[in-house]
Amino acid sequence: MAKQITVSGLDAYYGSHKAIEDVSMTIEPASITAFIGPSGCGKSTFLRTLNRMHEVIPGARVQGKVMLDGQDLYAGDIEPVSVRRMIGMVFQRPNPFPTMSIYENVAAGLRLNGRQAKSKTDDVVERSLRGANLWNEVKDRLNKPGAGLSGGQQQRLCIARAIAVQPDVLLMDEPCSALDPISTLAIEDLMVELKSEFTIVIVTHNMQQAARVSDRTAFFNLAGQGQPGKVIEMDETSRIFTNPSEKATEDYITGRFG
Amino acid sequence: MAAIAVFLVVEAVPALRVNKGDFFSEVIWDPNGTQTFGIAALAFGTVISSLLALVMALPVAVGVALFISHYAPRRLAGLLGYVIDLLAAVPSVVYGLWGVVFLVPFITGPWKFLNEYLGWIPLFAGDSVAGRSVLTASVILAVMILPIIAAISREVFLQVPRSHEEAALALGATRWEMIRMAVLPFGRPGVISAAMLGLGRAMGETIAVALVLPATFGISFQILTAQGNSIAANIANGFGEATPIGRGALIASGLVLFAITLVVNIAARLVIARRKEFSGAAA
């Protein structure tokens, strides 16, 4: 079930360094939201605060509120582990578990919640691989290592692994930056297919990609040299790319800096 | 390598010729006097003391490695890693000295306790419970190989790519589940070879065992009693007063030790090679 995320007044730190400041936004359910902006402006950091992966890095911490359909993810009695269970993530570089087969990779998340009947796991694995448009390519070699696939296939395997646990939200951190154009297109098509079921948030350096796939776009930028990153503007993707209200956004998308 | 084997064989043959017992099954080791000797008791003592040491050291060493790589605070971890490296370099004779001066008298009490209350387990049975027993030797060996195994395991655990750990965490894994999903499978070949290296060290360890064990001959699973010996320790103890036949016999026993460690090493290599397909070389 796709869910809405509401963020208010969020700051994120690495030790004493403030990486992002006072971010507030609403991410609509069952749609694709893209984050764009120059390197080092805190897009990925912000993305990682949404499923509490940010705090995995030693010394990193977060202030502010992230609400998933009205529930505060940073409330005292919420465990990061269960947050991540509901908000899946796909990383910049494909990272299938090298010691596991394709099948085991997809089933990895399921196995965390106790043993299930083999037939049920089989069903979920097939559904997830089909969902990730990978089933036809790998159905005959499910027991081969995942690391033997091509880069694009590996990334789709990682998407299959993420959606196998039926999360509400799917976070994607530059999922195509390590892939060739054809694999990139395959992933983009996949995102559009998946958005009916999941709320998708994607960080991208590729403005065409944001324009092609996303419904809404947020533009991040540094407040100044050495300052934390902030959200400059967030709107419908079509508006951001045709008629942005901020000068900085227009400069960025027309390639005048960044 | 081959030269080592050849020369050992050449020097051992004359002694084996005069041997009145069967070399592989004879328990008595008396090449100087009755010229009867066999490897059975020594090989048994070597294998059982080393295996016990490995059983004790491996879980602890893996725990220590995990502690340093994934549990301890960053700064403490760096310091601890350094300490473990230094401990791995402490010469074995120092552990032997500590064993004979401190551990042997100290551990007699606990062993008596084990014997009294767990004596119904055959391993802990026996009458003459003493500090100079196989189990004590195993404890010393375990302490000795622990830093080696821990240092290598920590090294492999630290090499686990961050992206694999994050992949597990992002699926909603707890820290332990993350370790089981990403860290342990990735580190397994490294840990196995570390364990085998430790086992090899324990089997070849001469001095610590020679100082502790009473150098009796016999095969017994009663690891708390005052008996036991190992190939390497026997070489160290017996070499000084050996006749030419005795030397040949000791060399023959060294050959057996060589063969055992060779088998262990090759076994380890096979285990690692079998998992190679999944080793993540492509990732």
Added chain:
Amino acid sequence: MSAVQHISPARRFKDRLAGGLVYLAFAIAVVPLVAVLWMVIQHGVARLDLEFLTHSMRNIGARDAGGGAYHAILGTLEQVALSSLISVPVGLLTAIYLVEYGRGGQLSRAISFFVDVMTGIPSVVSGLFILAFWILALGMPFSGFAGALALSILMMPTVVRSAEEMLRLVPNDLREAAYALGVPKWRTIVKVVLPTAFTGIATGIMLAVARVAGETAPLLLTVFFTDSINEDPFNGPQMGLPLYVFDQAARPTDVAVDRAWAGALTLILIVMLLNLAARFIGWWRSPARNR
């Protein structure tokens, strides 16, 4: 699934249990290891004086106080230096062959395999080999040099392994840059590859030296014992520090055991110094310092 749920108690319990066990393992490990170090320092300091460092054990019985380890320290230093002289050039050349010339060929794979297997040779076996080959078959006397031979059997695979790893870390671009300038292969290796890998190789050698410095068993079989100073490593029995500790520890009197502790402390200090030297070389040449 409506709201964020708590993880199941079983999973939480397992996580806590595993964490607890890891901490416990650490505690279990620290106790004996620290105990060993502590006892060595505590007992060793008592006898670690000038007399200990400058006198031998000549004419001193097990019951007599005094005496020292000068002969053993001298012996250890000579034996280790000799074995380094043998195994470092051989090991380094082997590593260079493996990395630069024999990439993946039959011969290099065979060498690689033997090096791996040699790493696992028990130290006592290497001592036996030198005994069988050098002393029994060739009729040479027990000597420091024989001990050095045995030690270099143990040292060589370690040197090869670490040097090989370091050479492999040298980027291929560097080699190609040199070839592109028309520099012949051997000059490339000597002038470009070796200097680049120098730090790592030196560290590896220091660690290998530290390891063999503490070996007892091979010495026992090749160097034999003596209580006197013997400065000539090619003739007659010598002593080594590990051997000295073993010898004194086996004597049943308190003064002898005290000497053993002092010897152990000296040995640890030497090994630690070598280790620190290795770290220092690594730090001194590291890019971080020159920033």
